[in-house]
Amino acid sequence: LAKTTQPISMDSYEGQEVNITCSHNNIATNDYITWYQQFPSQGPRFIIQGYKTKVTNEVASLFIPADRKSSTLSLPRVSLSDTAVYYCLVGALPPGGFKTIFGAGTRLFVKA
Amino acid sequence: DAGITQSPRHKVTETGTPVTLRCHQTENHRYMYWYRQDPGHGLRLIHYSYGVKDTDKGEVSDGYSVSRSKTEDFLLTLESATSSQTSVYFCANRDVQNTEAFFGQGTRLTVV
Numbered sequence: 666l667a668k669t670t671q672p673i674s675m676d677s678y679e680g681q682e683v684n685i686t687c688s689h690n691n692i693a694t695n696d697y698i699t700w701y702q703q704f705p706s707q708g709p710r711f712i713i714q715g716y717k718t719k720v721t722n723e724v725a726s727l728f729i730p731a732d733r734k735s736s737t738l739s740l741p742r743v744s745l746s747d748t749a750v751y752y753c754l755v756g757a758l759p760p761g762g763f764k765t766i767f768g769a770g771t772r773l774f775v776k777a
Numbered sequence: 778d779a780g781i782t783q784s785p786r787h788k789v790t791e792t793g794t795p796v797t798l799r800c801h802q803t804e805n806h807r808y809m810y811w812y813r814q815d816p817g818h819g820l821r822l823i824h825y826s827y828g829v830k831d832t833d834k835g836e837v838s839d840g841y842s843v844s845r846s847k848t849e850d851f852l853l854t855l856e857s858a859t860s861s862q863t864s865v866y867f868c869a870n871r872d873v874q875n876t877e878a879f880f881g882q883g884t885r886l887t888v889v
Contacts (some may be wrong), residue, residue: 701878703879706883708882709880711877764822765810765822766836770817
């Protein structure tokens, strides 16, 4: 399974765009990139997934460069309610094959 | 949330006693997982199952066992609880055709 590296924490202000980058230098050809969000006292929740280039849904965008060794989760115009931990996962479909492996995540704190 | 129910939601137990946590799903997804979450460690995979009676170890399986006698239930057992097993435990499931994992609300276990 490809190892991922994310910043431990980030701060932002309401209304700003937030970009969280994840490094995965050992990503394999069959691996997909998936992001989860976790609020305190809740289980993680799926945000977005992609293989290459750009993916966008109603919540976020995911940018993946051609070499796929990194990816960037973009949250447009964050609000206080986006304060959470964000996890980047890399693995074969389904994510991680049989396993779904989480790293330590990035703690995003949005200020008023 | 793919119909996942964890029970109990909170438990306090004494060192050396056996403890069983239950994860019940209503969706009949093939894959099920148990994670523990501790401050500074994110989510760590304990055990997972890829079918009835098919289970395997995750990264922190020592001191834990699991059983899956039917599709809908995945049990996590601490044979002899220790204080180091005080944690929040999350169960998750995922369908074969789905790239997204769904999580339960967690069980907070305290071993005193």
